[in-house]
Amino acid sequence: MKRILGAAAAAGMALALGLGAVPASAVATESDGTQSSTTAGSGVSAAGLSTAGLSTANLSAAGLTEAVARDLGLTPGEFEAAGQLGKRAAEAAASLNSLPGYVGISLAEGRIVVQGSGAALQARVDELNQSGPADFVLRPVATPAEPLTPAAPSASEPSSAAAPDASPAASAEATIAPAPGRSARDIDQLFQEYVRDVGTAGLQAVVFTDGHFVIRTGAHSTPESGVPGIPDAPQPTTPEATVAAPGTASPAEFAARYSNVQLETGASLKTEESYFGGQGYFADNLAICSAGFSAFGPTGLPLVLTAGHCTEDGLAKAADLEPATSSPAGGWKNPLVRPLAPLGKFGFSQFGGVDNSVATSDPATVGTDIAVVEKIRQDLSLEPSALRWDDAENPDPTSVKVIGSTAPVQGQPVCRSGRTTGWKCGTVDSVGIWLMPGRNSLPPLYDNDLRAVRAFDSLSVKSSGGDSGGPWISGNYAVGTHIGSETSSGVQTRALAATFVDSVREIPGGVELELFLNKPAVTSPAPGGTFGAGQTITGQVPAAPASAVAEGSTVRITVEGQAPFEVPVDDAGAWSFAAPAVSGSLRFTAETVNGFSASGASAFVFAPTPAASPSTEATVAGTATAAPAAPAPAPAAVPASHGAVSPAGDAAVVVRPRLENLPETGASGLLLAGGLAALALVAGGALLALSRRRKRAAPHHR
16 A cells, blocks of 8 residues: 555656646747648658758749759759758768778768768768768678789770770779778879879879779860860860870789779860850850859959869950850850950969869879959849759749859769750769860870869760850759860760869869848738837748758848847748837848848838737737738748747737647646646645555554
């Protein structure tokens, strides 16, 4: 009996504590009485990509829908989700790279595949999955069961070990026998050792893909000269055999030192020279290229980023806009009959290493292919987006907005825009260092002026002369600028892009990518509502037509007669501030800002709350009594920290969030909970007292 009474007393105490607890997390109650949650409406696409929270309907215009369906088999929402997934993978790579057992990272089947093994690597993968969606999976890297004997490269005797999905122009020569205890781990170190011991002759690229490194050799062709008015000239025929430069090792001997390095033979590489990103421009009538991304210099002046080789190693001085057409140009335009429309002047440019240096084993000669157009014409408005070519004369509604940048990841879906071939999509196949022929390259092999560029390639993206400099994006993120392609027998087999995050690091003083930002809206009080000093003003920065609000954005508030201040914007786009005490109406402007990027300001006016009469002194302070002229549309979701939009007609009341599937915890709910808790405490105390009384009354036994 004593145990029963003790248990009953404990149960009473526990019940009291449980009923008195207040929930800490919630599902927001919307103004229409419905509930929303961060998981509500989420889903997984046929491609295995989570599309929760993405603005699928806002990106489903003809150009994007057609391109991603044609080239990738994705919907616009899936393409957005892939961009977000790729960004998360690129950010995670920094913390994985230093761990023992790490080999690489890629995207596959809607997951982030971490290649490697080991307890430390598994622990980090588990941490990444716990800190966000469980997108990461650790997979060991397979090794050949019967490695082949090293053989000297030969174009006349192709290897039977070529990858089954390799293009006709790029087959693997041989899988080199593993060298016990020796594995390459770094692209830069592998590149420098190769150039030191073998040389640059015939070298096309050192890249990482599918859990191993690839040293790619083959012939080089001359860059496309880019003389406007002259069609693309046929490329000279050159042997595709690997020609080893004088050194201490042949390509095959060098590769045989490592267990995870393979050789491949490639075909000809060429740069493609021929506003919204992708729109064409002329470079001093020397070449025609495509604009890449709009950006800002260190002082906030507007810039356009494009390919460095378009400037002919800095010889080109001015850039002129190509007249817009209803579709990609499809060929060179004659500059003698076009109207001049200035874009700006060329500033910094780099093709290869520092000062356009040729590739050597010196790390400083590994660079990029980037140029800056500055002194932009004052009446020209640069847009942070990539042209989709639905309607080049009215491009804004059909362009893809840019909200940030990320590094490329193998398997990542990407799209590129250019003035010649328009909008093409595919996936990233490898990331590494590529050697491109410079302006001084000479026949027959064109390898006397090779420039080392940090770049990535795609076997599925198509391009042509004049597309160079154009933007490559994944979802709403900048990943690269177009630099060239590989062709075999007149057929393109891969496209190449300079890695954006590496390119901007080479620009002296730095640049800042221009970002798409929507104007902020106020969600409470509603239009026509009133305010009281200290009342929380809440708002929303919409994401659409992008997939998210640019990371690090703020809202700049300027109250009439006071100094401006900024408030943070959370991941869902919500922001808030406390209304200051002002005389009369509250008048302020709100503008979304992110560095030098800005949305433009929206103006708001709210009348003061009428003074409370004696009969209404008990009402909630700051509650509006006047109904708004028109109910404001509620945002898709407002985080619990900012409250939810109040119902129409009660504009100043912020409805507090409540938990889903848990008891109501408003005022009436707390009264009921308090009463039940008190009864439970009384019952528990009485039972405990009865238990002690019986204990004292019972006889003692020894």
